[in-house]
Amino acid sequence: MKNFWHELAKPIFILAPMEDVTDTVLRRVIARYGKPAVFFTEFTNVEGMFSKGADRVLQRLRYTEEERPLVAQIWGTYPENFFKAAKKLIEMGFDGIDLNMGCPARGPVHRGACSGLINNRPLAKEIIDATKEGAAGIIPVSIKTRLGFRTIDFSWIRFVLEQQPAVLTVHLRTVSEMSKVPAHWDKMRTVVDIRNEMNSPTLVIGNGDIKSLSEARQKIEEAGADGAMVGRGIFDDPYLFAETTTINEKTPEEKMRLLLDHMHLWSETWGTRKHFPTLRKFFKVYANGFPGAQELRMQLMETESPEETEQVVATFLQDLASRGEIQEEGDHSLTLRSAYR
Ligand SMILES: Cc1cc2nc3c(=O)[nH]c(=O)nc-3n(C[C@H](O)[C@H](O)[C@H](O)COP(=O)(O)O)c2cc1C
Numbered sequence: 213m214k215n216f217w218h219e220l221a222k223p224i225f226i227l228a229p230m231e232d233v234t235d236t237v238l239r240r241v242i243a244r245y246g247k248p249a250v251f252f253t254e255f256t257n258v259e260g261m262f263s264k265g266a267d268r269v270l271q272r273l274r275y276t277e278e279e280r281p282l283v284a285q286i287w288g289t290y291p292e293n294f295f296k297a298a299k300k301l302i303e304m305g306f307d308g309i310d311l312n313m314g315c316p317a318r319g320p321v322h323r324g325a326c327s328g329l330i331n332n333r334p335l336a337k338e339i340i341d342a343t344k345e346g347a348a349g350i351i352p353v354s355i356k357t358r359l360g361f362r363t364i365d366f367s368w369i370r371f372v373l374e375q376q377p378a379v380l381t382v383h384l385r386t387v388s389e390m391s392k393v394p395a396h397w398d399k400m401r402t403v404v405d406i407r408n409e410m411n412s413p414t415l416v417i418g419n420g421d422i423k424s425l426s427e428a429r430q431k432i433e434e435a436g437a438d439g440a441m442v443g444r445g446i447f448d449d450p451y452l453f454a455e456t457t458t459i460n461e462k463t464p465e466e467k468m469r470l471l472l473d474h475m476h477l478w479s480e481t482w483g484t485r486k487h488f489p490t491l492r493k494f495f496k497v498y499a500n501g502f503p504g505a506q507e508l509r510m511q512l513m514e515t516e517s518p519e520e521t522e523q524v525v526a527t528f529l530q531d532l533a534s535r536g537e538i539q540e541e542g543d544h545s546l547t548l549r550s551a552y553r
Contacts (some may be wrong), residue, residue, distance in 0.1 A: 213349045216281045216307050217250075217378050217415055223432045223451055226250045226381070227446070228419060229285045229310070229356070232490055235272065239279045242446060246454025249439070251282045255312045255326075258288035258297040271485065273304060280307060283354065289325045290336075291342035298346025298353075308378065309347055311339065313357040316387045321407030327387040330361045330368055330527045352378035356419075356441075359399060369403055373412050380407075381417040382442050397422025400435035408436075413509045417441050424446060425455065428461045450497055463531060465500040470527050471498035479518045488517055495521075504528075533544040 217224075227234060227242055229252035239251045253272055253437075260269035275282050283356050284306040301309055313336060317325035322328070329336040343353050355377040360368055364386060372380055382403055384395040400418040407416050419441040422428045428440040445452050449459045462470065471494075478491050492513055499509040508528055515521040 213352065214307075215378060217352055217353045217354075220249050220281075220439075222438055223427060223429060224249045224415070224417065225425065226252065226417060226441040227453070228252065228437060228441045229312075229445030230443050231252055231255060233443075233493070236274045236279065237274060237474075237481050238494075239282075240276060240477060241452060241474050242453065245451045246457075248442075248453045249281075250471060251279045252282045252310060253282065254286050255285045258286050258293040259290065261286075261297050261300065267336040267468060273301075273306075274481075278372075282306060283310045285310040285312055286343075287315065287320060287326050288339075289323050291338040293341040294339050295346040298343045298348075302347065302350050306351060307316060308351045308352045308354060309343060310354045310356055310379075310381075311343060311377075313355055313372070314383050316358075316390055317471075317506070321387070327358060327361065330357065330365075330387065333368075333371055336371075337375060340377070353379065354379035356381040356383065358383045358385055358387055359396060362386060362388045364396070364399060366402060370406055370410070373407055373410055373414055376412065377414055379415045379417060379438075381419055384418060384420040397421075397431050397435065400431070404436040415439070419443070424452065447493075447497055459497070460501060465529060467498040467500075467502075468529055471495060472522065472525060474498075475518055475521055488515075497518055 225248045227239070227248045230285070231254045234252065234254055242248070253275070256272045257269060260266065263269070273284055284301045286294065286309060288294060297307055312326050313329045320326040320328065324332055329339065331538065340353070340355070347353050355372055357372060359365065359382060369382065382400070384397055384399055385391065385393065397418065397420065403416055406416060413482070415438040416437045418431060418435060418437045422431065422440055423445045424443045428442065432440050442452060451458050459467070474494060475491060495512040496509055499505050499512055509526045512521060515524055
């Protein structure tokens, strides 16, 4: 088998799968700023992949070579669809397949899928077996899950490891906890111990609340894990995986150019196939950390098209160019040049 996971240097840093966030555009943007070792797609429904609306579902699986190694994350209810999906994902050229057994969203859980599988081990096993059969040893199958459903349950972790996935990523919360409590990084050591006791070759990755590579390194070391997966941290710093720079080092002008580049890539890729408002969540990443950013952000959040966004940015940049500085409201009069260059 071509198991790319075993070729990666440790610790392994991964960008977490995030619905409506980590599409091909965001993955390319992040790859250019500072590339994680592995990317995951947004979770993709295996029933949808073979339905009438498959074209729409398959949008989630668009990618470019820049995003490799890339793992397709799938979810669903029927093992036979996982089997078919695995075959199709091989054809499509993915480097690996990940099974979502952690999403707490009511819809999927109600159908017994995603984190619902924590309460249905026979079905979880059937799904893992069917996916592995479809993957036919050609690409590796991994699993992303949580510490338990209502309570922390290491018998679930042991059960998953018994299925011998290539990788087990644990979002260090229970399903009931959603994202409302701090991730239980203190439990990652036990996950590692169970894996070691079992003499299992599965790589174990911790996930939850990490905001920087240095924090990731520290947590990985404390737990003895093989790596960490980071999601929401990229909203504070899309350069999170870069070793040498952060978004805070960028000037307001640079941030605006990055915003426009990001938006242009989005427009070129999606055109009218995705709703423009799905892009707006990224504006706050760039319109941040300088005087006037809040007002600019509010204007950007009201834009309805790339053209309108460009206009708002152009006005802001012209303002900077003509005045060379802008004043922050209140007592602190900071100039952009003196404070942020
Ligand atoms: C907007 C959003 C969408 C998400 N979508 C997925 C998903 O499709 N698949 C998945 O396994 N986890 C998904 N997650 C969970 C993340 O992958 C990750 O486990 C969680 O955010 C905790 O990590 P973090 O604190 O580094 O963000 C999502 C999280 C967010 C915030």
